[in-house]
Amino acid sequence: MLAYILRRLVFGAAVLVGTSIITFVIAFVVPADPAVTIAGAKADPQTLAMIRTQLGLDQPVYIQYARYLDRALHGDLGRSYIMRDSVTKLIAERFPATAVLALSAMVLSLALGVVMGMVAAAYKDRAVDHSLLVVSLALISVPVFVLGTMLLIAGGLYLHSFPLGGFSDARSLIFPTLTLALGSGGYYSRILHTSLAEVMGQDYIRTALSKGLSRRAAMLRHAMPNALLPLVTLAGLDLAGLLSGVVLTETVFNWPGIGRLAFQAIFNLDIPLIMGTVLFSAFLIVIANLLVDLLYAWLDPRIRLGDEA
Amino acid sequence: MRARSGAMELIGALMVLSLVAIAAAAPMLAPHDPTRAVSPTYGEPAPPSRAFPFGTDELGRDVLSRIIFGARVSLIVGVAGMLMTMTIGVAIGLAAGFFRGATDFVLMRFTDVMLTLPALLLAMALVAVLSPSLINILIVIGLVSWTQVARVVRAEALSVSQRDFVVAARSLGASPIRLIARHLLPNVLPLIVVMAALSTSGTLLLDAGLSFLGLGVPPPTPSWGRMIQEAELYFRVAPWLAAFPGLAIFYAVLAFNLFGYGYLRRQRR
Numbered sequence: 001m002l003a004y005i006l007r008r009l010v011f012g013a014a015v016l017v018g019t020s021i022i023t024f025v026i027a028f029v030v031p032a033d034p035a036v037t038i039a040g041a042k043a044d045p046q047t048l049a050m051i052r053t054q055l056g057l058d059q060p061v062y063i064q065y066a067r068y069l070d071r072a073l074h075g076d077l078g079r080s081y082i083m084r085d086s087v088t089k090l091i092a093e094r095f096p097a098t099a100v101l102a103l104s105a106m107v108l109s110l111a112l113g114v115v116m117g118m119v120a121a122a123y124k125d126r127a128v129d130h131s132l133l134v135v136s137l138a139l140i141s142v143p144v145f146v147l148g149t150m151l152l153i154a155g156g157l158y159l160h161s162f163p164l165g166g167f168s169d170a171r172s173l174i175f176p177t178l179t180l181a182l183g184s185g186g187y188y189s190r191i192l193h194t195s196l197a198e199v200m201g202q203d204y205i206r207t208a209l210s211k212g213l214s215r216r217a218a219m220l221r222h223a224m225p226n227a228l229l230p231l232v233t234l235a236g237l238d239l240a241g242l243l244s245g246v247v248l249t250e251t252v253f254n255w256p257g258i259g260r261l262a263f264q265a266i267f268n269l270d271i272p273l274i275m276g277t278v279l280f281s282a283f284l285i286v287i288a289n290l291l292v293d294l295l296y297a298w299l300d301p302r303i304r305l306g307d308e309a
Numbered sequence: 310m311r312a313r314s315g316a317m318e319l320i321g322a323l324m325v326l327s328l329v330a331i332a333a334a335a336p337m338l339a340p341h342d343p344t345r346a347v348s349p350t351y352g353e354p355a356p357p358s359r360a361f362p363f364g365t366d367e368l369g370r371d372v373l374s375r376i377i378f379g380a381r382v383s384l385i386v387g388v389a390g391m392l393m394t395m396t397i398g399v400a401i402g403l404a405a406g407f408f409r410g411a412t413d414f415v416l417m418r419f420t421d422v423m424l425t426l427p428a429l430l431l432a433m434a435l436v437a438v439l440s441p442s443l444i445n446i447l448i449v450i451g452l453v454s455w456t457q458v459a460r461v462v463r464a465e466a467l468s469v470s471q472r473d474f475v476v477a478a479r480s481l482g483a484s485p486i487r488l489i490a491r492h493l494l495p496n497v498l499p500l501i502v503v504m505a506a507l508s509t510s511g512t513l514l515l516d517a518g519l520s521f522l523g524l525g526v527p528p529p530t531p532s533w534g535r536m537i538q539e540a541e542l543y544f545r546v547a548p549w550l551a552a553f554p555g556l557a558i559f560y561a562v563l564a565f566n567l568f569g570y571g572y573l574r575r576q577r578r
Binding site for chain 1: 317418419421422423424425426427429430431433434435437438510514517518521522537540541544545548551552555558559562563566567570
């Protein structure tokens with residue numbers, strides 16, 4: 001098991017290095033001159049040259065990258081060109097709002113997905129199953145910003161004195177949570193439905209049924225633990241994605257999270273901040289991948305002992 | 310229940326066809342010029358009326374006509390973006406699954422790295438840097454969405470290439486190109502159809518999201534996503550400005566999803 005964990009750790013680190021290289025290359029080919037971004041278009045050549053030296057932009061690319069990587073490993077993602085503040089600090093300030101939204105959205109998505117998926121599987125090939133399929137497809141097909149906008153419109157028309165944007169109290173969390181959770185809940189229900197149907201066809205379930213266990217008990221106690229595995233993987237990665245900020249939902253609801261920070265960074269071509277938010281997101285995804293892999297290995301010995309490892 | 314799962318696919322296909330028809334016949338179907346002020350209410354959005362069933366926007370333009378013409382941009386972006394995504398994804402997936410070994414390792418580790426990058430953020434950053442034009446948006450959509458396709462196609466190619474008939478063809482001395490084109494591709498095709506339908510709806514969502522953030526196809530071409538963005542100022546006074554384009558996007562995405570999931574369901578039986 002230790003060897004497996006070590007291997008996954010090395011793999012995760014290698015992926016992050018790869019991500020940082022791609023991010024760096026993209027930032028490097030950006031046509032905007034950072035010195036001009038900082039000093040303004042009217043700055044004289046001496047000032048621009050000074051800023052470039054200060055930022056190390058006069059160095060060869062690989063040295064710039066090595067410096068960036070070294071600083072990033074020490075938790076320093078550079079300074080924002082526009083907001084004149086440390087990128088790490090800016091992300092840390094926005095993280096709580098994003099985290100609250102991410103967790104509440106994940107809880108609701110999972111609840112929706114598990115309930116809908118289980119009910120659909122229990123009534124497989126009957127009217128309930130077909131209606132739930134159509135409902136979940138409809139939920140998957142609504143773009144988040146359209147759903148968010150519709151909720152805002154409905155709220156504005158019918159719910160006066162209801163917070164319609166910003167992060168103030170628990171009520172302000174309701175609309176953004178619904179916006180994020182309805183679509184992914186629909187998607188989760190499809191995943192669970194498929195994996196439940198697969199597991200229910202396996203021999204050990206047939207054994208359980210033939211010894212007289214009811215279909216419901218077989219599904220809940222014997223099939224669910226195995227059928228939930230694909231959902232765990234997906235939800236783990238999705239949670240990482242949610243925690244790194246959700247641009248569209250945060251934009252619709254004026255939510256003070258990392259997604260809007262990233263959006264502003266992109267509009268200002270604020271390169272350190274763009275790279276910082278992208279790397280932060282990649283870091284969370286790698287961590288989530290690692291945790292999901294370890295959870296799997298712990299639950300299923302075939303993975304850590306099998307030929308995959 | 311075979312008939313019913315076939316019905317889903319059929320409804321999806323009919324919905325797609327209706328979109329194609331609307332896009333193709335837009336100049337004939339649209340009651341007004343989508344880019345011109347046609348209502349005397351210039352300066353203020355007007356609610357749906359008999360003359361303008363979906364209302365008019367703050368510039369006096371007919372919302373219905375704009376939605377009809379918007380179908381063109383959406384379909385072009387959806388289908389072309391899907392082709393871009395599928396070309397990259399299928400090529401990488403087939404190569405990795407067929408050649409295995411070092412090729413597989415390198416391609417899949419690259420895919421792993423790309424999967425850690427947040428697609429929307431990456432797309433936004435690239436579009437902002439490259440400036441939003443139709444072709445740039447298509448390239449960006451292809452670049453950020455191929456990973457899932459590559460993974461799924463690789464897994465399928467891996468299992469097909471171990472089946473007896475492929476092994477037999479290989480031992481008869483068939484070239485890799487022949488093996489891929491004649492034996493692998495036809496067997497991966499059903500899966501590719503599903504992925505193509507789902508990637509079209511994914512592209513539509515991504516493009517609508519980009520347009521909503523102001524990074525879509527530039528004006529005056531009407532685009533559903535940007536219509537919603539422009540309607541943001543008038544949420545309380547003119548909800549129809551956002552509601553109708555929202556419904557249009559929903560309809561288009563649902564069409565491709567119904568077709569894709571319906572087809573997938575029938576394949577699984």
